[in-house]
Structures are given as C-alpha cells and as structure tokens.
Amino acid sequence: MLNKIKANALARNIPIMSDDTLAYLIDSIDRHYVKDVLEIGTAIGYSSLSIAYHCPEIHIDTLEKDETRYQEALKNKALLDLKQVHMICADARTWLVDKFYDVIIIDGAKGQNQLFFDRYFPFLKQDGIMFVDNMYFHGFVKAMPQGKTKRNLRQMVNKIAKFEAYVHALNHIQVELVDVGDGLLKITRKKE
Template identity: 30%
Template sequence: MDENLTGYLTQLLPEQENWVLELEKQAKEDHVPIMDPVGIHFLMQVIKLRKPASILEIGAAIGYSALRMIQANPAATVLTIERDEQRYKQALYNIEKQQKQDKIDVIFGDALEKAEDIVAKGPFDLLFIDAAKGQYQRFFELYSQAISKGGLIITDNVLFKGYVADPDKVHPRYAKLGKKIRKYNDWLMQNPDYTTSIVPIGDGVAISIKE
C-alpha cells in the first residue's frame, strides 16, 4: 500500500492500550515481524464480524496477533504454533503477563511436522497463516482440512512489499520469495473449494471462505 495512505490510515486508528504498544515496541526492537497496525486492525474487524469460537494460528512469533485476536473476540480460543524457541518463550511470557493462558495455547514445533496432531484438535472456525512465506501453500493444504464448512482462512503478506505485482524488481531474496507468493495467490484464487478475496491493506491480506 502507498506509504501516504498507510500513514493516513494509521493516524485514524483508535488509541491502543499500553500492553499493545509495548508488544509493538518489543517486536520492532527485536526485529520480529508482526502485522502492521492497519493490517491487525482489519483482522480484528473480521473477527468481530464473524466471531469465530476457535482459531488456529500458524506462526505465533511473540504472541502479539493471538492476543489481539482474543481482544477482538474474548469468547474465542486460540491454538498457535511457533518453531523458534526464543519467540515461543516470549509468546508464553507475553500471554501469561496478560493472563490469557486459559484462552491461548502455544505449541512449540514446526507446523509442517506437527500438522497431524494439530488437525486432530479441530475443527476450527478460522485459520490464520502468518509463518514461513515460502510454505504458504503447504500450510494451507495441510491445515485447511481442519477448518469447518463456512470457516475462514486468512493469509498475511500476500502482496509482499510489491514483489508479487512486479516480479522484475531486483532483490536477491525478496524477488524469489515474491514469485513463490505470486504462485500461491494464483493457486488460491483458482481453488474451487474456496472463495478468496485479496485485500490491499497492510502487506496484503487474503481472505478465503470454505465452501
């Protein structure tokens, strides 16, 4: 999204609680990728509208998005997985600090390896994919079977800094990843079992409804 538009939308957002600002600061200082303020606000709005009772998240990071999703729907529960041990421990700490450990269950491990066990814990009303971008399609294929009919699958970063729209942009790492996400977007939009819309907000958010 255009930086001026992003700045404008960010200024319109309501004032956040101190714990939210602290987690955003922590993520910035530690270089942990989390959803930007406009993107997370949009995700929370979707959750407020749909009110999913059970949420599955691939990529806990420091627990920021899981906590914000519970903030959007306090009646929900979140099961989230993180493969980085340091971030996993940070997520546990942040969730316990907000006294949400009874609402958010964090699993330590690789989502590609833990799929069978996690899918067995379903069904879930919403799947949020925000982990290794090169594995998006694999995550979708593995975990979509755990989503209830009419449920949502939301994927973050599907416009990836503009590299999906302009694959000729020069960057040794981002260009290659951008092509992978572009391929994922094409596959997603053509998937007959889902109706998908890609919203150009934040770094791009795909919303897929299971038919």
C-alpha cells in the same frame, strides 16, 4: 502492554502484523461468531494476544517453531493474563491437528503458504475463513525492483505469486485479496 510487545518486536526486527490487518481480523472474528482460531506463526505473541484481548470469547491455538520466540511469547501471555491463548512450540509443517477451526490465520514462513494451505484448509469448519498475511510481501509482489534483485527475494516473491495462482485455480473455494496492511488473502468454501 500490547504496545510494549509491539515496540519490542519492531525494535528487534521481529515481523508482526500491521495494525490495519489486526483491526480487519478482529472485526471479521467479531462478525462471524467465531469460537476457535488457529494461527500459524506466533513470533512473540503480538497478533494472538491482540486478537484475544479484543475478542475475549474466543480460544486461539498458535504455533511457533522457534523455541526462543515461543518462550518469549509465553512470558508476554503471562503478563497479559490471557488464558484463552494456547501457545504451542511446534513446526506447522508436521504438527498434527485434532480439531476444526472457525478461523485459520497463516502467518508463518511466506514460502510455505501452499504447504500450510494444503495441510490446514481441511480443518477449516464449513463456514470458516482462512486468512493468509503478507501477500504483497512488503510491496515486492506488486513491483519487483528492476535490475539486480537478490535471488532469495525473487524466489520468495515468485512463491507467493504462485501460491495465489494456485488457490485461484481451485474451484471449490472463493478467494479474495483484501487490500489491507501487507495484503491479506481471504479464503472461504464456495456455497453449494
């Protein structure tokens, strides 16, 4: 069923996490005795359902602002009968958090990483881990094509690079760019 959801998403150009990134996240979750996960960006549920399927002990809240995708994600969840995934139709820019999480995964609009970081990092538990996907933005952050490049693409790449510089400059956190999938940023609090 997960393979069907993945094939369906890929066929319709709905962006989903790479298998390598998912495997890395699942392994991190397993090794850190994680209970509560928050994901920004459900799309049609592929990543949250995959994580829940492999880590049955955890609870995941996942946010999607697009009503159509949210409805489709709910249907996929019902097909897999994974009750520990709580799908929420809401805009992560304004959604009110009311608990602390062991793991927070940012996989929403890539130009808004900094906003999501500022808003949700305070809700990461002391030993929690925040992950931000697509830091390479399909390779464009590492190597921008020469010559005419679409303005939107250039702006997006600049925003991702600026976000990376922003978090690196904060001295209360530890930042590591993990070379997996499309580039995964791993952020933790520095130990006192």
